Amino acid sequence: MVGKGPGFTRNTCFGRYLTLVLGAIGFETFREMDLSKPRGRKSGAPTMIDVAHTAGVSIATVSAFINGSANVSAELMLRIESAIREIGYRRNAAARSLKTGATHTIGLTVADIRNPFFTDVVAIVQDVLNRAGFAVMLCSSDEDTAKQDEQIRLLLERMVDGLIIGPAGEDEVTRRLVRSTRKPVVLIDRMIAGLGVDAVVLDNRAAVLEAIQYLLGLGHRRIGYISGAAGTATGHDRLEGYRAALANAGITPDPGLVRDGRFREADGYRAAMELMTLPERPTALFSANNLMVIGAMRAIRDLGLSCPGDVSVACMDDFPWADVFSPRLTTVAQPVKAIGEQAASLLLNRLAGNAPPEPLVLTLRGQLIIRSSCAAPTVRQSA
Amino acid sequence: MVGKGPGFTRNTCFGRYLTLVLGAIGFETFREMDLSKPRGRKSGAPTMIDVAHTAGVSIATVSAFINGSANVSAELMLRIESAIREIGYRRNAAARSLKTGATHTIGLTVADIRNPFFTDVVAIVQDVLNRAGFAVMLCSSDEDTAKQDEQIRLLLERMVDGLIIGPAGEDEVTRRLVRSTRKPVVLIDRMIAGLGVDAVVLDNRAAVLEAIQYLLGLGHRRIGYISGAAGTATGHDRLEGYRAALANAGITPDPGLVRDGRFREADGYRAAMELMTLPERPTALFSANNLMVIGAMRAIRDLGLSCPGDVSVACMDDFPWADVFSPRLTTVAQPVKAIGEQAASLLLNRLAGNAPPEPLVLTLRGQLIIRSSCAAPTVRQSA
DNA sequence: AAAGCTAATCTAAACGTTTCGGCGTTGTCA
DNA sequence: TGACAACGCCGAAACGTTTAGATTAGCTTT
Numbered sequence: 001m002v003g004k005g006p007g008f009t010r011n012t013c014f015g016r017y018l019t020l021v022l023g024a025i026g027f028e029t030f031r032e033m034d035l036s037k038p039r040g041r042k043s044g045a046p047t048m049i050d051v052a053h054t055a056g057v058s059i060a061t062v063s064a065f066i067n068g069s070a071n072v073s074a075e076l077m078l079r080i081e082s083a084i085r086e087i088g089y090r091r092n093a094a095a096r097s098l099k100t101g102a103t104h105t106i107g108l109t110v111a112d113i114r115n116p117f118f119t120d121v122v123a124i125v126q127d128v129l130n131r132a133g134f135a136v137m138l139c140s141s142d143e144d145t146a147k148q149d150e151q152i153r154l155l156l157e158r159m160v161d162g163l164i165i166g167p168a169g170e171d172e173v174t175r176r177l178v179r180s181t182r183k184p185v186v187l188i189d190r191m192i193a194g195l196g197v198d199a200v201v202l203d204n205r206a207a208v209l210e211a212i213q214y215l216l217g218l219g220h221r222r223i224g225y226i227s228g229a230a231g232t233a234t235g236h237d238r239l240e241g242y243r244a245a246l247a248n249a250g251i252t253p254d255p256g257l258v259r260d261g262r263f264r265e266a267d268g269y270r271a272a273m274e275l276m277t278l279p280e281r282p283t284a285l286f287s288a289n290n291l292m293v294i295g296a297m298r299a300i301r302d303l304g305l306s307c308p309g310d311v312s313v314a315c316m317d318d319f320p321w322a323d324v325f326s327p328r329l330t331t332v333a334q335p336v337k338a339i340g341e342q343a344a345s346l347l348l349n350r351l352a353g354n355a356p357p358e359p360l361v362l363t364l365r366g367q368l369i370i371r372s373s374c375a376a377p378t379v380r381q382s383a
Numbered sequence: 384m385v386g387k388g389p390g391f392t393r394n395t396c397f398g399r400y401l402t403l404v405l406g407a408i409g410f411e412t413f414r415e416m417d418l419s420k421p422r423g424r425k426s427g428a429p430t431m432i433d434v435a436h437t438a439g440v441s442i443a444t445v446s447a448f449i450n451g452s453a454n455v456s457a458e459l460m461l462r463i464e465s466a467i468r469e470i471g472y473r474r475n476a477a478a479r480s481l482k483t484g485a486t487h488t489i490g491l492t493v494a495d496i497r498n499p500f501f502t503d504v505v506a507i508v509q510d511v512l513n514r515a516g517f518a519v520m521l522c523s524s525d526e527d528t529a530k531q532d533e534q535i536r537l538l539l540e541r542m543v544d545g546l547i548i549g550p551a552g553e554d555e556v557t558r559r560l561v562r563s564t565r566k567p568v569v570l571i572d573r574m575i576a577g578l579g580v581d582a583v584v585l586d587n588r589a590a591v592l593e594a595i596q597y598l599l600g601l602g603h604r605r606i607g608y609i610s611g612a613a614g615t616a617t618g619h620d621r622l623e624g625y626r627a628a629l630a631n632a633g634i635t636p637d638p639g640l641v642r643d644g645r646f647r648e649a650d651g652y653r654a655a656m657e658l659m660t661l662p663e664r665p666t667a668l669f670s671a672n673n674l675m676v677i678g679a680m681r682a683i684r685d686l687g688l689s690c691p692g693d694v695s696v697a698c699m700d701d702f703p704w705a706d707v708f709s710p711r712l713t714t715v716a717q718p719v720k721a722i723g724e725q726a727a728s729l730l731l732n733r734l735a736g737n738a739p740p741e742p743l744v745l746t747l748r749g750q751l752i753i754r755s756s757c758a759a760p761t762v763r764q765s766a
Numbered sequence: 767a768a769a770g771c772t773a774a775t776c777t778a779a780a781c782g783t784t785t786c787g788g789c790g791t792t793g794t795c796a
Numbered sequence: 797t798g799a800c801a802a803c804g805c806c807g808a809a810a811c812g813t814t815t816a817g818a819t820t821a822g823c824t825t826t
């Protein structure tokens with residue numbers, strides 16, 4: 001007899017069966033069980049029952065084989081495997097989830113899927129999670145809190161095992177939704193206080209502070225700020241960084257130099273338009289994210305202004321093309337890879353149960369990347 | 384008596400119940416049923432059974448109310464609704480799917496989630512599908528066919544009701560996977576022949592042909608071409624367009640001017656590097672997608688060349704920032720909105736059963752957007 | 767007043783898995 | 797040689813819904 005021992009390392013991931021090559025095995029016993037069950041119950045997909053019938057074993061054995069949860073003899077493994085192949089069986093995840101209570105699916109909502117920052121994070125989260133055997137359900141709330149809440153509801157109803165949320169914002173519904181679920185939740189990018197869940201965020205205040213200090217160092221005194229959605233921690237913290245930098249330099253912040261761009265390109269355009277048509281316009285512009293800076297650049301172009309000649313520009317969030325087109329934008333890069341990986345493993349750890357009871361909040365540092373979109377302010381002739 | 388009539392339009396979407404205000408209704412009958420079932424079966428979430436007990440009705444009635452599938456009296460509606468609210472019930476989608484055979488979830492795989500083109504399509508597909516009550520499971524195959532196949536398997540096992548695939552490529556596994564499922568499938572961006580499924584694609588040949596003609600019109604004769612993955616229909620058709628344009632102009636294509644950039648930035652960089660260091664270098668470069676053009680621009684910059692001064696550049700796929708940074712790229716824009724909407728409704732139609740038996744293939748037109756990254760070739764002094 | 771209809775509610779049988787307990791067979795050890 | 801454990805396999809009971817069919821009760825119709 002061959003290989004009766006326990007030396008079979010089998011991938012627990014269903015779909016890749018060990019292909020046993022055991023030499024001659026009696027195929028005469030194959031298929032001699034009653035196949036009376038007509039295989040046409042509901043015109044549906046083949047089930048484990050069909051596999052069991054075809055292979056002439058019990059359902060329990062098929063299940064044991066597929067999950068590697070118990071020892072199955074080499075002969076039966078072979079029979080079951082070819083039965084599966086023959087009838088094209090695929091496991092029904094709904095039934096499995098119903099029984100086990102786990103879906104091996106995690107929900108992911110981000111504020112805006114079109115934002116390269118989120119796209120990068122999504123790609124990484126998806127990769128890590130896929131590798132761990134989880135599927136990802138993605139939703140983009142398009143910076144709309146109501147939509148976001150609806151999506152969280154949708155995901156929770158779909159019985160996701162966990163949730164990663166890059167919130168558009170927070171309202172009472174969001175908070176209740178998150179608090180009422182027992183599923184692990186990880187917040188990314190934007191903190192929501194008092195939820196008692198894990199989070200991985202940027203030190204937004206420090207990031208913007210450093211960027212504004214750089215601008216101040218170049219000699220700018222009137223720095224326009226295009227802020228992010230006011231209702232978010234991220235928007236708030238970044239604005240704080242801006243104010244703190246000015247305060248450190250002994251400059252009283254001019255409230256007129258701050259406009260809300262709601263993290264979106266169109267609103268960023270509007271904000272920049274307003275700022276750059278001020279009687280005494282700013283010599284530099286800082287955008288609290290990458291989408292708004294596109295709007296800002298468009299506004300600058302539409303006004304016939306040049307960057308950095310007429311106005312210096314910098315922003316939060318780097319993008320792949322920032323250093324190949326001009327002006328080569330000065331940005332604060334977020335550690336997207338780390339954010340995605342940390343968020344995924346935080347969740348995976350909670351799921352595995354090896355995480356401390358108290359919530360973990362990871363605060364990462366941004367990195368100022370100086371390119372050529374900022375210069376010393378030019379002296380204005382008038383006013 | 385109030386409102387006994389059938390005038391109640393109820394949203395079939397679970398989660399938003401009609402809040403009935405019917406005046407005084409006897410609450411004395413409320414909760415008088417036996418609540419002996421201890422509500423602690425498995426420490427799990429509350430079930431329909433719990434709701435039924437709390438409201439003092441049968442499970443069938445709860446189900447009827449939630450799904451709006453049968454008439455339920457106003458009084459019971461009220462009782463059930465507050466029971467749901469009270470115990471925080473949320474429907475178990477796994478059980479529901481097991482019974483109905485539908486998950487109201489669709490799977491979406493794209494070749495590269497970091498590509499703004501796919502991002503846009505994803506955003507739109509997701510929006511349309513969410514609106515129709517479907518969740519979206521997203522996977523990015525990162526231009527890796529094996530990964531893509533694994534993901535399709537994952538999605539199919541998760542019992543998605545349908546699949547939208549933006550293929551990284553095609554191999555035998557892909558074809559077998561798609562052919563073996565009975566779920567509706569819609570292909571986007573890249574066609575796979577002989578699958579008999581719906582698809583929405585661009586007229587890639589025509590799109591590139593037009594762009595190359597534009598370049599030829601400017602006087603270019605040596606046009607470098609950075610091609611997409613050779614194994615894809617899209618890559619093939621675009622290259623065809625390039626060749627056809629040259630042929631039409633009576634130019635024999637120089638095979639040395641075509642390099643594979645595999646639709647990725649890094650490979651695009653390499654391809655452009657090779658092309659621009661040729662003894663007799665091209666006066667224009669066309670990139671078969673948007674990611675590779677970033678690599679190409681980086682190569683041009685690294686070589687100390689200028690665009691469009693030393694070399695004209697154009698590419699497939701537009702992006703939001705293409706007209707605010709310089710050089711303002713000349714691109715062929717794809718109708719992303721239409722692609723996403725058509726793909727989603729094709730799928731929705733199949734699911735609803737009102738689609739013709741034969742597969743539908745929608746071919747959309749691209750639009751050449753002329754900006755400032757192309758100019759007439761400058762005469763080279765040497766050779 | 768009997769019969770028939772409709773509306774409202776309930777009972778119970780699936781759906782396709784997982785998993786616990788049980789039961790022969792072998793093999794081991796005293 | 798008998799007791800006992802280990803192994804390999806199976807039967808059957810969940811998991812939480814949906815839904816067809818049964819059962820009322822209240823009306824209308826003849």
